[in-house]
Amino acid sequence: MASITLRVNGTSRMVDVDPATPLLYVLRNDLDLHGPRFGCGLGQCGACTVIIKGEAVRSCIRPVSTVAGAEITTLEGIAQNGKLHPLQQAWIDEQVPACGFCQNGQILTAKALLDKNPTPTDAQIRQGMANTLCRCMTYYRIQSAIKRASKTIASSKTIATASRVESEVIA
Amino acid sequence: MTATRRDFLKTSGALVVGLTVAGDIVLDAQGTAAGPYPDLDYKQLDSWIVIRPDNTATFFVGKTDLGQGTGTAFRQIMADELDMPYDKTSCVMGVTDVTVDQGGSGGSDALQTDGYPMRRVAAEARRVLLEMAAARLGVPVAQLTVSDGVVAVTTDSSKRVTYGELIGGRKFNTTLTGSNINATTGAARLKDVNQFKIVGQSPQRYDIPAKVDGSLKWAVDVKVPGMLHARNVKPPVAGATLVSIDESSVGNVPGLVKVVSKGNYVAVVCEREEQAIQAARQLKVNWQKPTTAAFPSSEDLYGFIRTAKPTSSTPPSIVGNPDAAMMTAAKVVEAEYEIPFQGHTSIGPAHAMADPSNNQLTIYSNDMKSYGMREGIAAFLQIPKDRIRVVWMEGPQAYGRTAADDAGFEAAYLAKELGRPVRVQWMRNEETAWDTKGPAFVVKARGGLDAQGNLIAFDYDARAADFGHLGYNEADTVLIAQLMGIRPSSPNRGSSAVPNEMYAIPNRRVTTHVVSLPTVWETPLRTGNLRDPNGPQSTFGSESFIDELAAAAKVDAVEFRMKLLTSSKDDDSGFKRARSIACLKAAADAFKWDTRPSPKRLDSGDILTGRGIAYTYRSQTVVAQIAEVEVNRRTGRVWVKRIVCAHDCGLVINPEALRRTLEGGVLHSVSRTLHEEVRFDTEKVTSVDWATYPTMTHLDTPESIEIIIVNGDPNPKRPDLPHYGAGETVCKPTLAAIANAIFDATGVRLRRVPFRNERVLAALKTARV
Numbered sequence: 038m039a040s041i042t043l044r045v046n047g048t049s050r051m052v053d054v055d056p057a058t059p060l061l062y063v064l065r066n067d068l069d070l071h072g073p074r075f076g077c078g079l080g081q082c083g084a085c086t087v088i089i090k091g092e093a094v095r096s097c098i099r100p101v102s103t104v105a106g107a108e109i110t111t112l113e114g115i116a117q118n119g120k121l122h123p124l125q126q127a128w129i130d131e132q133v134p135a136c137g138f139c140q141n142g143q144i145l146t147a148k149a150l151l152d153k154n155p156t157p158t159d160a161q162i163r164q165g166m167a168n169t170l171c172r173c174m175t176y177y178r179i180q181s182a183i184k185r186a187s188k189t190i191a192s193s194k195t196i197a198t199a200s201r202v203e204s205e206v207i208a
Numbered sequence: 209m210t211a212t213r214r215d216f217l218k219t220s221g222a223l224v225v226g227l228t229v230a231g232d233i234v235l236d237a238q239g240t241a242a243g244p245y246p247d248l249d250y251k252q253l254d255s256w257i258v259i260r261p262d263n264t265a266t267f268f269v270g271k272t273d274l275g276q277g278t279g280t281a282f283r284q285i286m287a288d289e290l291d292m293p294y295d296k297t298s299c300v301m302g303v304t305d306v307t308v309d310q311g312g313s314g315g316s317d318a319l320q321t322d323g324y325p326m327r328r329v330a331a332e333a334r335r336v337l338l339e340m341a342a343a344r345l346g347v348p349v350a351q352l353t354v355s356d357g358v359v360a361v362t363t364d365s366s367k368r369v370t371y372g373e374l375i376g377g378r379k380f381n382t383t384l385t386g387s388n389i390n391a392t393t394g395a396a397r398l399k400d401v402n403q404f405k406i407v408g409q410s411p412q413r414y415d416i417p418a419k420v421d422g423s424l425k426w427a428v429d430v431k432v433p434g435m436l437h438a439r440n441v442k443p444p445v446a447g448a449t450l451v452s453i454d455e456s457s458v459g460n461v462p463g464l465v466k467v468v469s470k471g472n473y474v475a476v477v478c479e480r481e482e483q484a485i486q487a488a489r490q491l492k493v494n495w496q497k498p499t500t501a502a503f504p505s506s507e508d509l510y511g512f513i514r515t516a517k518p519t520s521s522t523p524p525s526i527v528g529n530p531d532a533a534m535m536t537a538a539k540v541v542e543a544e545y546e547i548p549f550q551g552h553t554s555i556g557p558a559h560a561m562a563d564p565s566n567n568q569l570t571i572y573s574n575d576m577k578s579y580g581m582r583e584g585i586a587a588f589l590q591i592p593k594d595r596i597r598v599v600w601m602e603g604p605q606a607y608g609r610t611a612a613d614d615a616g617f618e619a620a621y622l623a624k625e626l627g628r629p630v631r632v633q634w635m636r637n638e639e640t641a642w643d644t645k646g647p648a649f650v651v652k653a654r655g656g657l658d659a660q661g662n663l664i665a666f667d668y669d670a671r672a673a674d675f676g677h678l679g680y681n682e683a684d685t686v687l688i689a690q691l692m693g694i695r696p697s698s699p700n701r702g703s704s705a706v707p708n709e710m711y712a713i714p715n716r717r718v719t720t721h722v723v724s725l726p727t728v729w730e731t732p733l734r735t736g737n738l739r740d741p742n743g744p745q746s747t748f749g750s751e752s753f754i755d756e757l758a759a760a761a762k763v764d765a766v767e768f769r770m771k772l773l774t775s776s777k778d779d780d781s782g783f784k785r786a787r788s789i790a791c792l793k794a795a796a797d798a799f800k801w802d803t804r805p806s807p808k809r810l811d812s813g814d815i816l817t818g819r820g821i822a823y824t825y826r827s828q829t830v831v832a833q834i835a836e837v838e839v840n841r842r843t844g845r846v847w848v849k850r851i852v853c854a855h856d857c858g859l860v861i862n863p864e865a866l867r868r869t870l871e872g873g874v875l876h877s878v879s880r881t882l883h884e885e886v887r888f889d890t891e892k893v894t895s896v897d898w899a900t901y902p903t904m905t906h907l908d909t910p911e912s913i914e915i916i917i918v919n920g921d922p923n924p925k926r927p928d929l930p931h932y933g934a935g936e937t938v939c940k941p942t943l944a945a946i947a948n949a950i951f952d953a954t955g956v957r958l959r960r961v962p963f964r965n966e967r968v969l970a971a972l973k974t975a976r977v
Contacts, residue, residue: 038462054480054482055462055482058482059482062480062481062482065429065481066431066480066481069431070422071422071423071424071425071426071429072422074426074428074556075428075556075557075633076555076556076557076604076636077636077897077898078485078635078636079636079897079898081636081897081898081899082555082898084555084556111422112420112421112422113421113422113423116421121420121421125420125421128416128420129412129416129417129420132412132413132416132864132865132868133416133420134275134415134416134419134420135274135275135276135605135868135869135872136274136275136555136602136603136604136605137275137415137416137419137420137424137602138426138555138556138603138604138605139555139604140419140420141422144420162906163906163907163909164907166906167905167906167907168905169906170555170898170903170905171555172553172554172555172604172605172606172903173275173555173605173872173876174871174872174875174876174878174879174904175868175871175872176875176904176905176906176908176909177871177875177909177910177913178868178871179906180906180909
């Protein structure tokens with residue numbers, strides 16, 4: 038056992054665990070998070086995804102000791118100031134989930150994708166999401182929701198830019 | 209202090225202060241709510257509906273929602289009958305001690321069957337409330353109007369009272385009638401469907417927000433103080449016998465609490481989850497392999513199915529004289545179709561948590577049949593049923609009888625053994641290899657066409673490799689029981705399926721058989737219902753074959769089917785013939801189907817395109833699907849580019865939720881058609897993860913899925929238009945629609961599922977395409 042400090046969703050948390058423990062079990066069992074879930078334990082399906090340094094990471098095969106100090110974001114941490122992330126809102130607007138168990142991985146993998154490429158093509162979405170599995174086969178709506186969120190993000194940036202320009206003019 | 213649901217039902221009608229309904233029942237994760245847990249009395253209105261002082265209502269539904277929006281639909285139909293606003297209602301499902309035993313989910317019957325008692329109890333609540341309002345306001349019921357849970361005098365709307373003011377927090381104490389739960393009724397009459405305001409709208413599913421913001425507490429998330437973690441150690445091969453366990457092999461595992469074994473069941477229990485995983489991997493167990501092969505390998509499966517002596521056969525169902533008609537046929541077509549074992553392979557492996565506090569047992573589970581689990585565990589552990597409750601919670605779905613059942617029994621057994629709460633979860637390799645399978649099939653078909661291309665004789669013979677569907681949660685059908693040597697006295701007879709279509713064929717014979725694999729018990733190839741248990745298999749055979757007949761007759765595939773549907777006027781009480789014709793037409797129109805025989809002339813490039821249709825029904829729900837495919841002649845890859853699905857399930861409660869359910873169902877079957885096959889050698893299943901049991905991914909997603917909601921009832925606006933089921937019918941025709949589209953594109957007929965690249969490429973090469 039070892040004391041390890043984790044930065045999760047902006048908060049520091051100390052845990053006392055075997056350093057080889059996969060991050061997933063620490064997030065779920067020690068930090069009581071429900072977003073990341075066990076699907077395969079092999080890094081094949083994506084249900085356990087978290088975001089670390091902008092990358093979608095499969096927490097089921099990542100030893101907790103290797104992420105000490107790194108900023109870890111889970112599904113619970115992507116809403117800001119009480120407002121859902123545009124991807125979460127798009128997931129509701131498109132009514133994406135069936136059972137919903139895999140959607141943690143779908144949303145966070147899509148977030149890492151859009152953070153790098155805010156306006157992906159259909160082919161880039163398919164490719165970027167290819168290894169994130171859904172057994173209810175909600176793929177069709179997931180892809181629609183990613184496109185919807187991409188538009189929301191683009192338009193909010195346009196508004197932000199426009200208001201900045203406006204304020205400069207006034208100044 | 210808040211009162212629980214059970215406290216409320218125990219009261220005699222006095223006001224219960226601070227009544228909270230949904231929260232404290234479902235999230236009573238402490239497992240300490242005092243038992244016993246007797247069955248609810250379905251003949252009491254209070255067992256179904258509670259109205260609070262703030263004029264909100266909660267409906268108690270003995271079904272479970274597999275992520276298809278049935279909970280939302282129940283709220284819609286009940287709010288409509290009750291005249292409550294949808295957003296002032298909530299719904300509690302499948303918790304055995306607070307909802308009536310409506311059997312949980314299965315058979316796509318939530319709305320088709322259970323929708324009616326739910327409507328009737330809501331209508332009865334409205335009737336009783338109107339009577340109370342009449343007394344309160346001093347006018348006859350006939351002079352009252354009710355809207356959004358507020359009753360007003362029709363001629364003077366200032367005289368009004370809310371449902372909450374009339375009954376809030378009190379019991380109705382209204383007795384219902386009905387000889388069984390499905391027949392539950394009061395004295396009220398149901399509304400005509402054209403009076404509905406909420407039914408037919410598409411309120412968003414209430415369960416979705418918490419599923420996307422991470423706040424939902426799933427069955428996998430339940431924790432209580434002192435809870436232990438368990439993992440199973442499965443036999444390395446089917447039918448192995450436990451000889452000995454070397455407990456010293458896990459002596460160094462921190463947190464180890466106990467190695468548990470009985471018969472061939474072995475589990476390790478630890479303080480922490482990762483410790484249990486380590487211990488299960490590390491535990492040395494000496495097993496004795498069986499002396500004979502457990503089953504044929506997957507390569508030899510179809511030969512085995514063809515030659516094995518059936519364990520049960522149905523007497524042939526015969527119309528006309530098929531043998532004589534076949535003799536007179538101008539052309540006879542014969543074909544055989546093969547469908548492998550396929551897995552549920554839930555995205556989250558089986559899991560459950562059982563808490564034995566207070567000398568009773570609470571099991572938290574996502575199993576779709578929580579009531580059966582309660583009954584089965586009571587028998588398995590010899591505990592009185594009223595000391596057990598199963599709390600259904602959301603979980604990963606797999607659409608049928610899965611290992612979620614098995615995990616519930618395992619958690620219960622381990623909790624009883626340890627005397628502490630125990631959470632058990634299967635690992636991925638266990639789930640994929642040992643979860644129940646949809647049965648493999650061989651379908652043989654023979655058809656005779658006369659000189660004009662009319663189908664005059666049809667012979668269908670199906671064999672399912674299925675020693676008998678497991679039941680649901682019976683104490684001797686779960687894996688842990690069988691590993692302990694507790695088994696049914698003989699295998700179930702099982703069944704294989706017949707074609708479901710309304711074709712008028714003058715001479716036909718339909719025969720079905722079941723063959724058993726050599727190992728019947730505690731086997732990873734045990735079969736369990738998988739989303740219309742046998743329908744996709746039989747429909748792949750029958751609807752591929754109809755297409756082969758149309759091609760042999762050189763007739764367009766839609767035209768050939770339409771002629772078979774329209775050459776009789778006989779119809780059933782649900783108007784399935786009329787609705788079949790409507791669905792076929794709707795699909796063809798939406799697709800802009802051009803009438804011509806298949807196959808089309810071969811395209812010149814690498815990508816060959818084609819379209820195919822298939823149609824079927826299940827119970828009263830009718831579906832026709834058209835698939836447009838691209839076949840890459842260099843790689844063998846099939847992409848289902850476009851799907852048109854025309855679907856008639858009668859009255860639609862929530863069109864948008866229905867569309868999502870149908871899209872998911874179609875794509876589930878696209879996955880089964882293109883990818884899914886359980887592989888095994890003669891002693892074990894070798895499909896153990898997502899690499900060895902591949903399924904559809906984002907890369908396979910069609911460019912377009914068009915769902916056409918059809919109401920083909922001859923009197924589409926009739927006031928009693930029924931609401932039929934929708935979860936499973938949609939899965940049935942997809943396999944054949946894709947096979948027929950591949951034939952149209954390439955002229956090559958694929959008769960063995962799945963159509964993985966290498967198999968398609970080999971078939972194209974053989975045919976020199």
